[in-house]
């Protein structure tokens with residue numbers, strides 16, 4: 001999402017913020033919609049950054065817009081998949097060859113759009129663990145030693161390590177050859193090296209393929225096109241398939257902390 005929106009939004013002035021009429025569960029916007037709109041008008045988006053699973057618009061006045069899409073939100077510069085789930089639209093000062101607006105679209109209304117001061121932004125960063133792409137083997141060892149929860153559950157805990165989504169945790173552990181049910185504290189140093197390496201492989205590939213469009217079709221890139229990472233999944237959503245790694249195991253699905261986990265009982269011990 002960040003990669004798609006960055007070239008369109010960077011350096012552009014926000015002319016107005018429009019709230020789209022939506023009869024579904026409203027998304028959370030803070031402070032109030034009135035204040036949000038008043039404070040954004042006339043500001044320039046100096047930079048677009050990713051913060052774990054959020055998109056951050058850095059504003060010329062020093063504040064930040066933090067968009068958290070959660071399960072079903074999208075940031076789009078093209079026409080949305082449906083019109084009834086449109087939420088917030090940012091109108092930009094026209095520039096030749098660039099989009100005149102971008103919007104936040106959210107089917108289920110779980111997403112949030114927040115305006116943060118510099119201090120609030122620093123607090124948010126402090127609450128999040130280090131970015132998964134920057135965690136090396138020794139950091140993984142320290143992070144996992146701090147909890148007894150199963151390693152897959154710990155990998156989703158954003159306070160420990162930020163930026164690993166549910167499907168990616170299954171893929172990372174499969175590549176690393178580690179059982180998702182293993183206690184975090186029992187993960188050895190060589191296993192941490194494999195987790196660090198697999199995390200980078202999986203997340204960088206996902207960024208390259210612009211995410212995964214699963215069976216529900218919710219995920220789209222900024223141009224409202226399918227992501228294509230789902231073609232790269234080795235275990236996620238592949239219950240019953242033969243494991244592509246060992247060609248012997250059959251991919252199994254279990255539920256951990258209310259989320260689906262997929263793994264190969266044969267090569268993930």
Ligand SMILES: [Zn+2]
Pocket residue numbers: 243244245246247248249264265266267268
């Ligand atoms: Zn296997």
